[in-house]
Amino acid sequence: MTTLGIIGAGHIGSQIARKAVQLGYDVVISNSRGPETLADLVAELGPRSRAATAAEAAAAGDVVVVTVPFKSYRQIPAEPLAGKVVIDTNNYYWERDGHVPALDRGEATTSGLLQEHLPGAMVAKGFNHIYAAQITADGTPAGTPNRRALATASDHSEASALVARLYDEFGFDTVNIGPLSESWRVERDRPAYVVRQNAAELAANLARAPRTI
Numbered sequence: 001m002t003t004l005g006i007i008g009a010g011h012i013g014s015q016i017a018r019k020a021v022q023l024g025y026d027v028v029i030s031n032s033r034g035p036e037t038l039a040d041l042v043a044e045l046g047p048r049s050r051a052a053t054a055a056e057a058a059a060a061g062d063v064v065v066v067t068v069p070f071k072s073y074r075q076i077p078a079e080p081l082a083g084k085v086v087i088d089t090n091n092y093y094w095e096r097d098g099h100v101p102a103l104d105r106g107e108a109t110t111s112g113l114l115q116e117h118l119p120g121a122m123v124a125k126g127f128n129h130i131y132a133a134q135i136t137a138d139g140t141p142a143g144t145p146n147r148r149a150l151a152t153a154s155d156h157s158e159a160s161a162l163v164a165r166l167y168d169e170f171g172f173d174t175v176n177i178g179p180l181s182e183s184w185r186v187e188r189d190r191p192a193y194v195v196r197q198n199a200a201e202l203a204a205n206l207a208r209a210p211r212t213i
């Protein structure tokens with residue numbers, strides 16, 4: 001992977017971009033309003049970055065991060081993401097996103113719905129349970145005692161393995177939850193959500209998560 005496509009340039013998208021350029025990746029980043037509105041961010045990120053439309057970011061990325069409000073997930077372009085690993089940071093806030101009955105009833109997961117929308121892609125959950133500012137602040141080298149851990153889940157082992165490698169480069173251990181059908185364990189309001197925890201603590205928090213809140 002040399003180029004990271006990013007769809008969504010808000011709190012999380014911009015932070016992932018900052019860390020990725022620091023690590024030497026090229027970044028193609030997009031939002032809903034158009035590339036010209038990202039001039040300041042791209043100036044800050046430097047020559048490894050460029051702004052684009054969402055479709056261009058999807059096409060340019062070897063791997064693509066989708067980090068938009070959940071309610072917008074159906075607008076993500078499916079065709080250019082076919083065959084690619086897509087890292088999904090989304091969380092469901094019905095107050096912001098409107099009610100989705102299957103999520104309210106505990107019959108679906110946010111990343112599972114994105115995977116259904118992107119049938120040709122390999123969706124993996126990632127970076128959904130860490131505050132944006134901590135993405136650049138909390139990483140430490142592998143082997144650091146009590147290193148912070150983040151969870152991933154995917155129906156494609158290639159995708160979860162890629163997220164684990166990226167997490168390690170960003171400074172985090174990984175706990176692999178398994179398939180997307182289990183990814184509710186790290187969704188909003190569960191014990192593992194947006195708290196600092198090492199791998200053992202994260203695994204324990206995932207195990208005791210209730211299916212519905």
Ligand SMILES: NC(=O)c1ccc[n+]([C@@H]2O[C@H](COP(=O)([O-])OP(=O)(O)OC[C@H]3O[C@@H](n4cnc5c(N)ncnc54)[C@H](OP(=O)(O)O)[C@@H]3O)[C@@H](O)[C@H]2O)c1
Pocket residue numbers: 007008009010011012013030031032033034054067068069070072075076089090091092127128129130131132133
């Ligand atoms: N904030 C956190 O600490 C945090 C932590 C973990 C997970 N998350 C989750 O990650 C997701 C993103 O959160 P955020 O806080 O980064 O949101 P945010 O600051 O509101 O940024 C959202 C970004 O998505 C873009 N966007 C919206 N619709 C789009 C579309 N159809 N195509 C392309 N770009 C689109 C917006 O573009 P415009 O500005 O042009 O509208 C904006 O750049 C959410 O699901 C959130 O729950 C957030």
